[in-house]
Amino acid sequence: MPDATDERPYHHGNLRATLLDAAERGLRERGADQLSLRDLAREAGVSHAAPRRHFADRQALLDALAEAGFARLDTALRAALAGAGEGFPSRVRAAMMAYTRFATENAALLELMYTSKHRPGATRIVKAAEAPFGLMSELITQGQEQGALQAGDPERIGIVLFATLQGIASIINGNLVKPELLDELVDTAAEQFLQGAGR
């Protein structure tokens, strides 16, 4: 008969969250390519096929990570803005730094987030991405209201700003420029933005 002391319940009870947690660690430590459903199952102490009850296939797990990533990014951005002053320049800088920090500290995650393989099911990801995107647009709108920015479609301007940040992160994450240059590059980008889109 099985020994009751180290008996595991048949139902894990929280497997989906446990898997996502382990996946995120694995993603950070070893990259998306090395993430294996079987590994995660082992780590969670369940059978090799158990994860399939929560994720239809490997890509579904990656998609879930990406989706959660956008939510975390949104949180990080909002936190940074909440802690920033009132003036537009300092708010923009705060958001810019928050984004690039997040992106460089979660390099593999960012890659997932921006690589939604054109697969049909990526709707959820696109949806999740709208939060941080929208935040940028709002920020731009505020800047225009404060008279710090020229008129113009806030979304379009926000996207370009967003893109610049994402690009800086890409280049650093891709090891094409030294990570130490991050702050300097963000400063340069901020100055150019404030002067280029300002008035």
Place this chain on the structure above:
Amino acid sequence: MPDATDERPYHHGNLRATLLDAAERGLRERGADQLSLRDLAREAGVSHAAPRRHFADRQALLDALAEAGFARLDTALRAALAGAGEGFPSRVRAAMMAYTRFATENAALLELMYTSKHRPGATRIVKAAEAPFGLMSELITQGQEQGALQAGDPERIGIVLFATLQGIASIINGNLVKPELLDELVDTAAEQFLQGAGR
């Protein structure tokens, strides 16, 4: 005895190039994840282990693709600049459009290029990336000499410009904004750059 008509020579003669060619097509059509050495071998008509004579492992093949990608990118940028006028604004716009076109038309390749997994062997890739990067710096320097741009470290300014383009491409390739917006976004970025870094 084997039929001499469709007999293949024991030595392929050009396997490495053939594999890279097939790999590039596969990359474009099915993405890096779906690239399998065994598939490529089949396509080239050689045994499953043959590719290993030319690429130590799968990643080595991907690295080679990335390296070649930077060379092609450099070529594309130089061609665009060669066909552009003399004035700085038109030259910058030409380079910007050339980059983003290349990046969106070779989405999977770009991803490889900017995802050198921090693996030690990535030195060659970083080296290959220097050509297009240097080109950007040169362009900035020209702009400064023509008096179109403020003074400042050309490399730093070039990197930020490069980053913006890469970011725009990322966002489009990641399906987060509609591809039709490409031109518009590049225009916006160009205007901001010329005004923000100009004088």
Place this chain on the structure above:
DNA sequence: CAGAAAATGTTGTCATGGACTACAAAGTAG
């Protein structure tokens, strides 16, 4: 509260693919 239905896990299996080894054939140099 019982029994049915739905969720969730398990075992077993298959096909694919990367990595490795030993061996074979073709090219090259002395």
Place this chain on the structure above:
DNA sequence: CTACTTTGTAGTCCATGACAACATTTTCTG
């Protein structure tokens, strides 16, 4: 011509994703 090197082949091992059939819990419903 012979020895060495390069390039390809055959065979193997192992990990993994995907799937199917079955088991155990939980939850819903009458």
